[in-house]
Amino acid sequence: MYGFLLSRRWLGYAVVGVLAAAAMVLLGNWQWDRYQDRRASNERVEAGGQATPAPVAAVLPRGDGAAPPGSEWARITATGRYDAANEILARGRTVNARVGFEVVTPLVLDDGSAVLVDRGWIEAIPGDALARPTIPPPPTGPVTVVGRVHLSETRPRAVDRRDGRLEVRRISATQLEDHLPYPVLNGYVLLTEQTPAAGGQLTPIPIRTQNAWQSGAYAVQWWLFAALVPVGFWWAARRETRDQGAAAGTDTVVATVA
Incomplete structure (x- = not known):
């Protein structure tokens, strides 16, 4: 039933899917590292202020x-x-x-x-x-x-x-x-x-924290995308088997009528 998976077309799909999933995992890891760095920086900002x-x-x-x-x-x-x-x-x-x-x-x-x-x-x-x-x-x-x-x-x-x-x-x-x-x-x-205080006014430079959670959310998003690649491949393969089954049924009916 799944012999078509060994065809050149489907092997190509598999290779592309693996490469895409790997790239998404790497992007997720990169965003997670950014999340960790930003969270650590925010903790230093808060600790330093106290x-x-x-x-x-x-x-x-x-x-x-x-x-x-x-x-x-x-x-x-x-x-x-x-x-x-x-x-x-x-x-x-x-x-x-x-x-x-x-x-x-x-x-x-x-x-x-x-x-x-x-x-x-x-x-x-x-x-x-x-x-x-x-x-x-x-x-x-x-x-x-x-x-x-x-x-x-x-x-x-x-x-x-x-x-x-x-x-x-x-x-x-x-x-x-x-x-x-x-x-x-x-x-x-x-x-x-x-x-002593200075004469004249200068605006103090604001000490801002970074949006760490945004990077964390991006990391999870990329990992979810990577997980959807094999799910999508499985769904496409199942659809292919249904289409082949429907085509085989049609051919049988035609042959019987003839």
């Missing part, structure tokens, strides 16, 4: 040393002096669907090294996203900051110097260190608290 601030030097390494596992979104504190002369603007950054600049100011620590502090976001001048707005200056003198660790961004682009100020698209501490007169800790800090 933790007691740690000294920044205990969390971020100097130079191109790798940050220890779990350091992203850690809550840190640091005391030093802002170096406004070497302030960095990260352009093309979006907050609440508006484009502007993130203002990153090196905080020089007592040991002579510095940590990059993202003091916040300011909207670009309407009609010209590259025009530099008036940046509120940082406090002078000793300052203590509290913030959340953000790892250096990957795939950094060229560092530009415009009107004496550094501008970047992506914030990479190891890249920026080559343009600064002191060693820089590998990572930067999203400012949440500052003593």
Whole structure:
């Protein structure tokens, strides 16, 4: 009854089905890995927000040393002096669907090294996203900051110097260190608290959690699709046997009449 499954056509269907199911399983596994990564990141965000601030030097390494596992979104504190002369603007950054600049100011620590502090976001001048707005200056003198660790961004682009100020698209501490007169800790800090407070207002950079469940749902969806492939193959084979049986019955009737 099922001898037709050994035909070239049906063997081709089987091969295509196996390859399609394998691809769907791999896509499901990839989405599951994304779900796990996003869930872990969300847990770090939540845990970091409740933790007691740690000294920044205990969390971020100097130079191109790798940050220890779990350091992203850690809550840190640091005391030093802002170096406004070497302030960095990260352009093309979006907050609440508006484009502007993130203002990153090196905080020089007592040991002579510095940590990059993202003091916040300011909207670009309407009609010209590259025009530099008036940046509120940082406090002078000793300052203590509290913030959340953000790892250096990957795939950094060229560092530009415009009107004496550094501008970047992506914030990479190891890249920026080559343009600064002191060693820089590998990572930067999203400012949440500052003593004394700064004059002027910058919008704090929001710390967002990721939609982990969406990736989890996609993983289950791909796995269900993979499970439906053999079901679909079985259904098609059953239909083929019914069609062959119906055709054989018709031929028998015709032969009898004749």
